[in-house]
Amino acid sequence: MIESLLVANRGEIARRIIRTAKRLGIRAIAVYSEADADLPFVVEADEAVLIGPPNPTQSYRNTEAILAAAKSTGAQAIHPGYGFLSENAEFARTVESAGLIWVGPGADAITAMGDKINARNLMAAAGVPVAPGTTDPAADLDAAVTAAAEIGYPVMVKAAAGGGGMGMGVAADEGALRIEYDKVRAFAERMFGDGSVLIERFFPRVRHVEVQILGLADGRVVALGERECSVQRRNQKLVEESPSPAVSPELRDRLLAAAVRAGEAVNYRNAGTVECLLVPREPDAAGAVPDSEDFFFLEMNTRLQVEHPVTEYVYGVDLVEEQLRVAAGLAPTFDPDALSPRGHAIELRVNAEDPKRFLPGPGKVTTWVEPTGEGIRVDSGYVEGNTVTPFYDSLLAKLIVSGASRDEVIARARDAVAGFQIVGPKNNLPFFAELLENEEFLSGAYDTAIVSRMR
Incomplete structure (x- = not known):
């Protein structure tokens, strides 16, 4: 070690x-x-x-x-x-x-997955479903307009080198595309030093579901279940849970198999996440509903994810320990052929931001009291007396709640949110209190637009 x-x-x-x-x-x-x-x-x-x-x-x-x-x-x-x-x-x-x-993973895998267009093409070649979109960057506005007409509106305009929900815009028609293309390209050049733009079909109703993979030291790639990440603001996650309430056993098998193929396609080692869009079943023109839902590869995050603790609870592993073991050339602590999920877990990202508009609100922490109890874990970056500065991400802490069932976890999460006291910087705990009473969220049948509907 x-x-x-x-x-x-x-x-x-x-x-x-x-x-x-x-x-x-x-x-x-x-x-x-x-x-x-x-x-x-x-x-x-x-x-x-x-x-x-x-x-x-x-x-x-x-x-x-x-x-x-x-x-x-x-x-x-x-x-x-x-x-x-x-x-x-x-x-x-x-x-x-x-x-x-x-x-972490090898530099070649990071490079292969770092460009969204290259990643899409690699995944398609490996048999991983991808949404309709461009196989090369849209070199200019005319190329973007032509591509969008072939793909069909609405389209998503994405920075090919972007990540973390940054550098994206939606265009419902050509006029909007002309505006979004210039905005995304300028943002991409400024933020990533690469103005390449991808045009992809936009689905108005989707769920964001991801699969945790681990490339082992012996060359195998294993999947440790999925995480639901559809509670988002500005395309950035606020809440994650595992397992996803939207994923059936049949769909889970397909998702996990596709994620393993994705990792194998780039000889992946260490922890990574294959992110997908799940498109709900909709009746066709004749009223027939498909037997299963479609999912499409979104991107691969070649690192440990913020939301990794929910997988740790459901699978009973320490993913950081597994990362260290892979890097040292050691076998995992678990049997890769006998992975057995249990229970449910939800993570709430407690940010230094106003709970209505989600604008940053740094400041000195004058009170910090973390909740405790069965199934409660807090991964925090601050304690009382610290100052939250404007220089970095607004994440204050991650409140992770686990239990035998989703209903039990939600009940515990309500108590934990009520017991988490932060005074000084603004924080989004009031939003979570609202979310945990929201009928759409409680039903499990929510999508990536749930926060906008709440606001």
């Missing part, structure tokens, strides 16, 4: 990785910016190194500073968490070139 691990991240995910590392007897090393000096992950690490000012490009995205910290502390491996450099293939190559262990 790895003996010393540098965590190239911050906040709750750094704290969560450090927790597993220390349980395994691995020396945990944190890196931090000047803005994060007082956060719990810095205090809880065995060693911590200041790597720069608050601006992420000068700290958490600063490859040279991170590698210098690894060298000065004698780190054997680097775990990137999620965000920042976690899906940067060049960083992965640089880490390995420096003689360090990279806790």
